[in-house]
Amino acid sequence: MKILIEREPLMNSIQNVMKAISSKTTIPILSGIKLEANDQGVKLTGSNSDITIESIIPVEEDGIVNIHEMVPGQIVVQAKFLPEIIRKLPDHQVEINVDSDLNLQIKSGHAEFKLNGQDAEEYPQLPVLQTDNSFDLQIDLLKMLIRQTNFAVSVSETRPILTGVHLKLENDLLELVATDSHRLASRKITMNDSEQLTFNNVVIPGKSLSELNKILDETQETIQVSVTDNQILFRTKNLYFLSRLLDGNYPETSRLIPNQSKTVVKVDSKELIESIDRASLLAKDNRNNIVKLVTKGQNTLQITSHSPEVGQVEETLETDSIEGEDLKISFNAKYMIDALKAIDSDQVSINFTGAMRPFVIRPEEDDEQILQLITPVRTY
Amino acid sequence: MKRKGRIIFHVDMNSFYASVEMAYRPELKGKPVAIAGNPEERRGIVVTSSYEARARGVKTTMPLWQAYEHCPELIVLRPNFNRYREASKHIFSILSEATPFVQPVSIDEGYMDLTDYVGEENPIEFAHKLQQRILNELDLPCSIGIAPNKFLAKMASDMKKPLGITVLRKREIKHTLWPLDIGEMYGVGQKTAEKLKRIEIHTIGDLANKDVLTLKNLLGINGERLHQRANGIDNRPVDPDAVNEFKSIGNSTTLPYDMTDLTNIYKTFDQLSKKVAERLKYKNVVTENIQIMIRYHDRKTITRSKQLQDFIETKEEISGWAKRLFQQHWNEEPVRLLGVTAQHLTPKNELSKQLDLFNYEQEAEKEKLYLAMDQMKEKYGDEVFIQLRDPEPNISTSFQKDFLSEYKTEEKGSDS
Secondary structure, three states: OEEEEEHHHHHHHHHHHHOOOOOOOOOHHHHEEEEEEEOOEEEEEEEOOOEEEEEEEEOEEOOEEOEEEEEOEEEEEEOOOHHHHHHOOOOOEEEEEEOOOOEEEEEEOOEEEEEEEEOHHHOOOOOOOOOOOEEEEEHHHHHHHHHHHHHHOOOOOOOHHHHEEEEEEEOOEEEEEEEOOOEEEEEEEEOOOOOOOOEEEEEEEHHHHHHHHHHOOOOOOEEEEEEOOOEEEEEOOOEEEEEEOOOOOOOOOHHHOOOOOOEEEEEEHHHHHHHHHHHHHHHOOOOOOEEEEEEEOOOEEEEEEEEOOOEEEEEEEEOOEEEEOOOEEEEEHHHHHHHHHHHOOOEEEEEEOOOOOOEEEEEOOOOOOEEEEEOOEEEO | OOOOOOOEEEEEEOOHHHHHHHHHOHHHOOOOEEEEOOOOOOOOEEEEEOHHHHHOOOOOOOEHHHHHHHOOOOEEEOOOHHHHHHHHHHHHHHHHHHOOOEEEEEOOEEEEEOOOOOOOOOHHHHHHHHHHHHHHHHOOOEEEEEEOOHHHHHHHHOOOOOOOEEEOOHHHHHHHOOOOEHHHOOOOOHHHHHHHHHOOOOEHHHHHHOOHHHHHHHHOHHHHHHHHHHOOOOOOOOOOOHHHOOOEEEEEEEEEEEEOOHHHHHHHHHHHHHHHHHHHHHHOEEEEEEEEEEEEOOOOEEEEEEEEEEEEOOHHHHHHHHHHHHHHHOOOOOEEEEEEEEEEEEEHHHOEEEOOOOOOHHHHOOHHHHHHHHHHHHHHOHHHOOOOOOOOOOOOOOOOOHHHHHHHHHHHHHHO
């Protein structure tokens, strides 16, 4: 095997597949990157038991030549040193040679590395995904869906199913839900061409989605999503991202969302974030990062926080309107800030149903597409 | 509480270290003995001494050279702390056979609450038996004070030494307590005594009859407290867990036989967790860290703990985590002893609870009640509501001082 390749696309591909490689793998060969050269280009593969990523560097793309010379072949290289080696090579081109004894030679400019490779035949065969359950999404939209939900997954293994984002497609409506049982993030989008495709209880590990989000560039190109019983595949022209799905039944979350409210507050999102952020400066010291919100007359909110050892903070915030019953409620400031940032709307509407019940935040021009739910903190 | 009064014992070992040494070496009995840090050096200081030495003028904290001046034939010994700890362990195990409510204060003294435990017996006779038992079994003398509260019991045990038993009734304090010099009062140190004497308080009686405000101005909150004590008032409970002030609460038990079957092991965890949960409730605290102890048939002992995301308090939660820990760490060998400890405790009134989306209804149901309580608190202050405590908690306790819990688990094991 031999390739003469541009360093930059090679570096990008390495960084992409590195997202799947764990230094703590139980299968030794998976601590390596598989390099494969054939007529289409050079393909890199990285995998752990949960995620497999393949990144393809085409010989030529958009008139730019990535690969100048090639003799087909394949090899597995230790992933630990490869990224740093490639990054620090002196020349913009890299020559990689593999001999029949699995010795790998990397040349660039006057630098030359010799590495021991491993036989690519020993690298596990990746499952070929067979499914008709596929749909297309625009990449920037997928990234937004991930950003708006994935932060709310549970980080605790107490209920493993909650460490994932639930994906549901029904009647052309795709819904993503994440909850750590304290707050819930939900985002829906209407699909135009899902062709009666229906699935439910597809739970993607939160970690997979955050890695996917890192790899994907903010573009309007499409990505194909294919779902099977236990795996999900995201595929673009040059990327193949396969993730295990979580086992188990995702709880029915629609019943958790209150359908009535007793107090409705409409407020400028940015002002609310800033105000809560200030209050939480002192709250960070207390256990649940608690801030307290109290409705006052003349459409104002009072936001306070105190920490027994540190001190207290109080501020008032003008809202657009407050309707309904008076309210005093305490909640985790971080949950509120996360939710408001995810909604990413100028004005939000917050619907409360009492101090001990979850409240709902939506954009004020309610299009029912995004919703954030937060359960309050009970103070004693 | 409906009861007339509590029965509190203060058990105080008489010149403990010296007595322990004499129990080990009976030939020392009747001789002036002192325990000192460095007997070889004349600069050493007397830690404690026998009554014979005291009679000759030897006093605690006296430099050795001075002690020798008072008593040239003084026998000076190096302290042997392992012996004292061992003896202490035995003493407290004897005390805890009488009642679970034993609060060790130091290595050689402790309080007991016998209100519910003397039964038909006269407390004085009971004290005699206890004193005799410690003397017979351990060859150690103690004095016992009997009173309706800790302060009076402490003062009482001090009145007759060695081997005294003193009852101090509240109605008697005018005659017994009040004439005493203010410096004799427990809780009044040298500095406080000087301050009090400056405002013409020379006896405990003077203190009892002084107005609270003056005392408060002089000594702060402690002034008020001392005033109450001088009047025979002290509501502090005898608290077996006070030793380690809210650090952990745990129970352990030696199994009737070495177990390997999960059903019985889990049953044991349920029982232990129930006790821990009861004690958490009694102390009004919650935990966020559960530890288990497994002692195997060969006495190899491991402890494993789990830091939790949330505070827990119920027996189901505690035993759930205990079992999970057990599953993870059990090596399938026969188990001799199991223990469950709740660690990292937080008083309930200092915490908040993040509600859970899936079960917030439990809390929400009570919202109106909480709201009404809040309003009343705002109006009348935080003191309107206090958590009712079961006046007679049916609680089995294990002592956190490890020498005690060790002893007890051994003891239970050999009983069964």
